[in-house]
Amino acid sequence: MRKYLFIIIILFLSCDSVEETGxxxxxxxxxxxxxxxxxxxxxxxxxxxxxxxxFQQALLIDDVNEDGISDYxxxxxxxxxxxxxTYQANELINTNDNSVSIKREEAIxxxxxxxxxxxxxxxxxxxxxxxxxxxSDLNAFSFYNSDDMYTSCFGEYCCxxxxxxxxxxxxxxxxxxxxxxxxxxxxxxNANLYFDKAIELGLDFISSNQLLTNLDKNxxxxxxxxxxxxxxxxxxxxxxxLILLGQLYLKNGNYENAALILxxxxxxxNAFEVQTIIDCVQSF
Numbered sequence: 044m045r046k047y048l049f050i051i052i053i054l055f056l057s058c059d060s061v062e063e064t065g066x067x068x069x070x071x072x073x074x075x076x077x078x079x080x081x082x083x084x085x086x087x088x089x090x091x092x093x094x095x096x097x098f099q100q101a102l103l104i105d106d107v108n109e110d111g112i113s114d115y116x117x118x119x120x121x122x123x124x125x126x127x128x129t130y131q132a133n134e135l136i137n138t139n140d141n142s143v144s145i146k147r148e149e150a151i152x153x154x155x156x157x158x159x160x161x162x163x164x165x166x167x168x169x170x171x172x173x174x175x176x177x178x179s180d181l182n183a184f185s186f187y188n189s190d191d192m193y194t195s196c197f198g199e200y201c202c203x204x205x206x207x208x209x210x211x212x213x214x215x216x217x218x219x220x221x222x223x224x225x226x227x228x229x230x231x232x233n234a235n236l237y238f239d240k241a242i243e244l245g246l247d248f249i250s251s252n253q254l255l256t257n258l259d260k261n262x263x264x265x266x267x268x269x270x271x272x273x274x275x276x277x278x279x280x281x282x283x284x285l286i287l288l289g290q291l292y293l294k295n296g297n298y299e300n301a302a303l304i305l306x307x308x309x310x311x312x313n314a315f316e317v318q319t320i321i322d323c324v325q326s327f
Contacts, residue, residue, distance in 0.1 A: 075104040075120075080271050082123045087274035091127045091134075098123040115162055118180060119206040125153040125213055144224065151217050154210055169214065170240070180207055205269040208248075208261060212284060215245045219287055226294070238295055245288045249281070255303045258285075282308050286327045293320055 073081075082097035101120040105113035132146035155169040157179035167176055218241035225234035246253040251260050266279035285308050292301035302314035309323035 073100070074109060075101050075107045075117075078104070079119055079123065082120070082127075084271045084274055086123065086127050086130070087270065087277055089130070089275075091131045094127040095124055098127065113162075115158065115164065117164065118210075121153045121156050122206040122210045122213070125150045126209065128153070129213065129216075147217065147220060151214075154213060154217075180210070208264055209266065211244060211248050212264070212266070212279070215241055215248065215284060215287065218244065219291060222291065223294075238291060241291055242288065245284060245291075248284060249288075255300055258304070258307055282327065286324060289320065290324055293317075293324065 078097045078101035082094045082101065085091070085094035085097060098120045101123075102117050105115050107114050107116040128146055128150035132143050132150060135142045135146060151169060152166060155167045155172065155176060156164050157167050157172065157176045159165050159175070165175075169176065218237045222234050222237040222241055225231075225237060243253075246255070248264075249258050249260050251257065261284075262281055264281040264284070266277050270277070285304055289301045289305040292298070292304065298317055298320060299314040301320050302312045305320060305323045306312045308327065309319075311319060312323055313319045
């Protein structure tokens with residue numbers, strides 16, 4: 044298993060001393076993975092401005108694998124920025140303006156970037172550029188060795204394919220938010236559009252054949268997998284995705300599918316007893 048060794052910029056500079064003295068003085072020698080590690084650490088500590096700053100610094104490094112050739116493999120940095128912006132939006136939920144929607148729309152744009160055939164990053168449309176975005180992600184996945192781990196002051200963490208699952212989960216939540224937003228505006232055309240997208244992507248995430256009767260995919264998903272250790276726990280797992288999809292089916296009046304998907308996380312679910320579905324959602 045290849046490991047990337049955390050390079051200390053100043054001789055004798057330890058991980059402790061980096062924390063004590065602050066990073067700006069030394070960050071000129073950081074590589075792409077250093078910035079990603081610190082970005083996720085700041086995110087997990089709810090310092091979202093700092094997290095975005097580190098992820099943006101990672102975007103300035105074109106030779107990600109340090110082989111002397113620019114590869115522009117910035118996928119994980121874009122995903123990190125998107126998650127950070129999303130949680131900045133969550134902090135604005137109790138405001139009386141549309142700042143939450145604006146911030147979430149900004150967050151989603153970073154998930155829609157993709158590398159074109161000229162290895163240039165293009166801002167795409169998540170609804171209409173799905174093939175290009177997926178192709179870009181798969182190219183990034185093949186770019187890395189699947190066993191690659193990065194070693195830093197935080198310990199080992201995943202720096203290659205983890206962004207793919209985190210990105211898909213972010214997209215499922217975003218589409219769900221858009222469905223809810225249009226639903227309460229009584230815009231059923233757009234509400235149904237985003238409901239279908241959320242369900243489609245959700246089923247693709249949890250089932251190898253997109254069937255509710257075969258929930259066999261990403262069972263071990265945990266947002267903390269591959270993240271820098273020694274940080275606060277961010278509780279987002281496979282079961283949360285099931286609950287979210289169950290909520291969508293419930294809100295859309297499809298009690299049978301809601302009961303079917305929630306039976307994996309709750310006992311005594313009955314499609315003919317809607318209260319059992321509601322109780323399951325509220326208990327998680």
